Amino acid sequence: MPPGDRPGGTAPAASARRLMRACDRAALATAQRPDDTLSDNTLSDHKQPNSGSADTAGWPYPSLVLVASDHDGSPLLLLSTLADHTRNLLADNRVGLLFDGTAGLAQPLTGARLSVLGRAERSDDPTHRARYLRRHPDTAFYAGFADFAIYRVTVERVHLVAGFGRIHWLSAAELDLPASAPALAAGEAELLDRLNGEGYGPLLAPSTDEDGRGQDESWSLTGLDPEGCDLRRGGYVARVDFEQRIHDPESARLMLDALIRPQDGTGPPGQAGHATTGKGGA
Numbered sequence: 001m002p003p004g005d006r007p008g009g010t011a012p013a014a015s016a017r018r019l020m021r022a023c024d025r026a027a028l029a030t031a032q033r034p035d036d037t038l039s040d041n042t043l044s045d046h047k048q049p050n051s052g053s054a055d056t057a058g059w060p061y062p063s064l065v066l067v068a069s070d071h072d073g074s075p076l077l078l079l080s081t082l083a084d085h086t087r088n089l090l091a092d093n094r095v096g097l098l099f100d101g102t103a104g105l106a107q108p109l110t111g112a113r114l115s116v117l118g119r120a121e122r123s124d125d126p127t128h129r130a131r132y133l134r135r136h137p138d139t140a141f142y143a144g145f146a147d148f149a150i151y152r153v154t155v156e157r158v159h160l161v162a163g164f165g166r167i168h169w170l171s172a173a174e175l176d177l178p179a180s181a182p183a184l185a186a187g188e189a190e191l192l193d194r195l196n197g198e199g200y201g202p203l204l205a206p207s208t209d210e211d212g213r214g215q216d217e218s219w220s221l222t223g224l225d226p227e228g229c230d231l232r233r234g235g236y237v238a239r240v241d242f243e244q245r246i247h248d249p250e251s252a253r254l255m256l257d258a259l260i261r262p263q264d265g266t267g268p269p270g271q272a273g274h275a276t277t278g279k280g281g282a
Helices: 011-022 035-039 084-091 126-135 137-143 182-197 200-204 249-260
Strands: 025-031 060-069 075-080 094-100 113-123 148-161 167-171 220-225 228-233 236-241 275-278
Touching: 011 113, 011 148, 011 167, 011 236, 025 084, 060 084, 060 094, 060 126, 060 220, 075 084, 075 113, 075 126, 126 137, 126 148, 126 182, 126 220, 182 200, 182 220, 182 249, 200 220, 200 228, 200 249
Parallel strands: none
Antiparallel strands: 025 060, 025 094, 060 075, 075 148, 094 113, 113 148, 148 167, 220 228, 228 236, 236 275
16 A cells, blocks of 8 residues: 555654644744845845844744645645745745644643644645635735745654653654645535535534633634545634545545444434544644
8 A cells, every 4th residue: 555545654643644734823943044145136125124133043933823734734834025934934944843732731741742844935836825725714814915925844854742751753754644635636625615515514523612612603614635624613723534545525525424424324414523623723
C-alpha cells in the first residue's frame, strides 16, 4: 500500500497530523531580518520606523497567526506584507509553527503540542485561498487587500510532545501526510454546500455543550480533506477524523453518512462520536 494511502501511519504521526488539522491558530516563529533586507522595491513602501535592526537581526520573532490546511495537511497562512513576520520570511523562508492542543487542561503540560519546521512560500492557488476563507470566514473582510496573500508551509520536520515522556521527532516522510486529492479538491465546495444545506454540521459536531455557547448559531462544515472534516460554530472549531483516507467527493459522502448513522444502518442519523472541539485550538 503506497504511503499516501495508509489510513494512519504510526500513532505519533497520526496524532501530529490530527493536531495540525484541529487547531485553527498557531504561534509562528520567523528569523528577524536586518534592516537592509527591506530595501527591495516591493517592500520599501511598507518600511516601519520600529522594524528590526542590527541588534535584533537573527533573533526568533514569535507572532500569532490563524491557520488552515491544504488537502495534504500542509499549513496555510494568510499574511500581510505590512507584518514583520511576513517580511522576515520573505528574507528567510524557514519558519516554525507551534500548534497547542492543551487548551482547557488543568495541567497543560500533560497535553499535546506540536512544533513544525518548514518553509513558507506564497501560493496563488485558488483552492488554497478558498480553503482558508472557509476555515476563517471573518478574514474575507481584509483578505482581498493588495498586501495580503496565502502562504503554504512545506513541512520538513515536526516535534511532537504528546504528554510527559511522550516525545517524538518525525521527518516529513515519517509524518506520512496524505497524497494530494485533486478530485476531492475540485468537488469540495459543491459538496460542502450540499452537506450544510442538509444539516450535516450539527449531526457531526460534538454532542456536549459544556462551554456555554448559545444555541442561536449552528455548526457548519468548513472543509473536507482525505483524513476528515472541519466544522465551525462562531468562535469554536471541531474536527472529525475518518477511519480511512478518502480521495473523492463520493467517498467523502459515504464516510460522513457512516459516521452519523448507527452501525447497523437502521434508525435516524445520530451524532458522530469522535469529534474534537475547542476554541482557539484543538
